[in-house]
Amino acid sequence: MRFLPLAALCAPLLYAAPLPTVKNIQYEGLIHISPMIANEISKIKVGDALDVQKVDRSIIEFHKQGYFEDIWVTEESGVLTYHFIEKSTIANIEINGYGSGQEQEALYKEIGIKKGDVYDESKVERARKSIMAALEKKGFYDTVVEATTEKLSDQAIKLTLDVNKGEEIIIRKVNYNGAEKLSASKLEIPTVNKEREFMGWMWGFNDGKLKVGELEHDSFRMKDYYMKKGFLDAEVSPPSLLADFTTYDANLEFKISEGKIYEVSKVEIVLEEPVVEVEELMDEVRLTEGKRFNIEKLRKDMESMKEVVGDLGYAFVRITPDLDKDEENAKVRIVYYVQPGKKVKINDVLVSGNTRTLDRVVRREILLAPGEMYEATKVKNSKNALKRMGYFENVEIEERRVSEDSVDLLVNVKEGRTGEFMFGIGYGSYDGLLGSVSVKDKNVFGSGMTAGVYVDKSEKESAYRINLYNPRVLDSRYSLSTNVYKRDYESYDYTDRTTGFDVVGGRYLTDHLQATLGYTIAQTELVDFVDNLEEKYKPYYHEGKYIKSSIIPGLSFDNTDDYYFPHNGIIASAYAEYAGAGGDEKFVKYFGKVAAYKSLEDSLDMDLILRYKARAGVIQENGYLPINEKFYLGGMSTIRGYKSSSVTPKDSNDVRIGGKYVFSNSAEVSYGLFETVQMRLTLFYDYGMIGQDGFNEIRRSSAGAAIEWVSPLGPINFVFPQALDDKPGDKTSSFEFTMGQRF
DSSP states (O other): OOOOOHHHHHHHHHTOSSOOBOOEEEEESOOSSOHHHHHHHHOOOTTSBOOHHHHHHHHHHHHHTSOEEEEEEEEETTEEEEEEEEOOEEEEEEEESSOOTHHHHHHHHHTTOOTTOBOOHHHHHHHHHHHHHHHHHTTEESOEEEEEEEEOSSSEEEEEEEEEOOEEOEEEEEEEETOOSSOHHHHTSSOSSOOOOTTTTSTTSOOOBOOHHHHHHHHHHHHHHHHHTTBTTOEEOOOEEEEETTTTEEEEEEEEEOOOBOEEEEEEEEESSOSSOHHHHHTTOOSOTTSBOOHHHHHHHHHHHHHHHHTTTOTTOEEEEEEEEETTTTEEEEEEEEEOOOOOEEEEEEEEOOSSSOHHHHHTTOOOOTTSBOOHHHHHHHHHHHHHTTOEEEEEEEEEEEETTEEEEEEEEEEOOOEEEEEEEEEETTTEEEEEEEEEESSGGGSSOEEEEEEEEESSEEEEEEEEEESSGGGSSEEEEEEEEEEEEEOSSOEEEEEEEEEEEEEESSSSEEEEEEEEEEEEEEEOOSTTOHHHHGGGSOSSOEEEEEEEEEEEEEOOSOSSSOSSEEEEEEEEEEEEEEESBOEEEEEEEEEEEEEOHHHHSSOEEEEEEEEEEEEEESSBOOGGGSBOBOSTTSOTTBOTTOBOOBOTTOOBOOBSEEEEEEEEEEEEOOSSSOEEEEEEEEEEEEESSSTTSEEEEEEEEEEEEEETTEEEEEEEEEESSOOTTOOBOSOEEEESSOO
16 A cells, blocks of 8 residues: 655655645545545645645545555645545455355355455455354364455456365264263253264264354253253253364263252242232143152243233233252252233234235234233234244244333244245155145235145146135135146046136134135046946946036134144044035035044153044935045045055945945054154054945954154155954055155
8 A cells, every 4th residue: 555655745845834725635536435525534625734744644544444445645736636546346256165045145144245345355354264163163174265356347356255164073972971860862862062973974863063153052951951851950061072183083071960850849839919819820830749840841831820920911920930959858849939010001013024024914913902901822822823824934022011001012023935836755655656846925925825836746646736825805814715726536446537626715713713615616527447347337427527516614623733743732624515506416525524632741751642533424415426526445544554545335346436424533642752853653543434324334443553754855654554354355555654745
């Protein structure tokens, strides 16, 4: 950089008397700063005496702006001219060798340089260090980041950061010194840094890669895990790391003092004000007398009690637990101190973060309005409703006190990607290889409506569907959906080709109960009969194409706590289909199904779930009832151990004619195999009945075991059934497998 040499400037001025006067100030090469701003920075005005020190200080001030590579000043006949060479502007940034997609987008934000910034070597150096620090947190050491520039024009450059990732430190051994009552395999469950396993390179095994940023938290995670198992006095030291930077191997060591396992001797609740009955709060307590202490259950009990008091309008209730330990006998008395505070009403609901989704789409899911009394359950249900929409990555609802008796609800959402292009692969023991492709947007133009195109292909089925769904018509509790579809399905004896259209309106009667009314019109043709069975099937269907026009009222209920593996709750639905509103088909079909789930974790202290599932249907024939509208049993959703749709009444010619009465149910016991992986072992018993004139004409049952796993590829189910009362001619199976479908 060149500054104005003081001697050069002073030479003509030291002996001049009086000092020259500044007659004019000019700026050459100035781009980022206007002349008016430049005058303010220089603090030199026309008419001032030409002061060398002032000029020198002005050059320093200009350099502080960060825009200039070089500055010098000339003076001629009282005209002061500032000459600038501005730094280049970064027109493009490229990072090579690290990150992709969202990870790289986040990295661009972290480095502190963006397109349009003036090139500054100190900023580039900070960017290099931030990349190396980010990689070090992920376990990469000795990373090299090289910065190069390429001139695109006189004032524009391209900045390239080439990342040469360092080596990863691998944890070869973790020592849990002092751990006797809990095994190493248990203690590594809550930690991020784990010992490398055999075949650690394979997905699902511990790779042993060191995450430095998580080291200090691992000891706290381990202590919390101990307290979940009842070790109230457990202490875990910060880890000691011994790393060899020649081999990039490391050993990790924790010092642990376990202490005793505590049992709850008594639970008490002390109310600062009698706003609720103590017995009502006691009903929410699951960590009761005689049970092993568990810090996680204590937290859940506190949240449950907060909700009870919060539903009475006390938004800022405080519950403080006091653990009175009897160390000698390893007993603990839990005392909850409840401070309700003041009742509050909703002052306002403020929504933020919805950059795409319309404000009214968010507000219609909030169950509290200004002027209403605060209710904690409604706040929780509002948050869950927003999450269920699928529009947002994150939803937070915060209570902000406005006055002693009023509160604002601050609803902050983070927009997610609602447009989807999905490709899925699955496998079924009957359908074979399954493939699906869909293009949809769950939030078209931020309106909350869903539109999509879906294609499903398997060895037995080809299906195409276009869908439009509005969950809140005119922001009401009414919904409306339409489908146009085409489906070819190959059964055992023929192919069912159906093209149709349906429209379904619905209304939520409660948060969990919905009533629907639908209309369907479809055209069907049965073709490609196997083994010359067409003649034998003629009594049971119309040749050529036939039309179904039906009205379908229904009810559905769902209050379960998880999509794939519910622990508690009920899913139930029922409908009646009245075919005969025009068209060829004439029948009434009644069908319902229910699934109930009950977790025994609170009572048995183990992840055990009882499940009961049942479905039943009846068809009244009022004219033409084609065989493809009848009921069939067998397969994953009815009686496992019998092939899909293989259990059916047959006529004297051994033709599979389907049933008009059907019932099937399953009793299951499901056990969670791992704490960190969604994998369960299930024992089951299935029983079903089907008939033409009654339920019990054909009865079949099975029992067996299944492994259910929510894998990165989707849910996978391995089923090992055994048919218990199969008859000659039954199509049975001893192994069934599905991937990519909900169980």
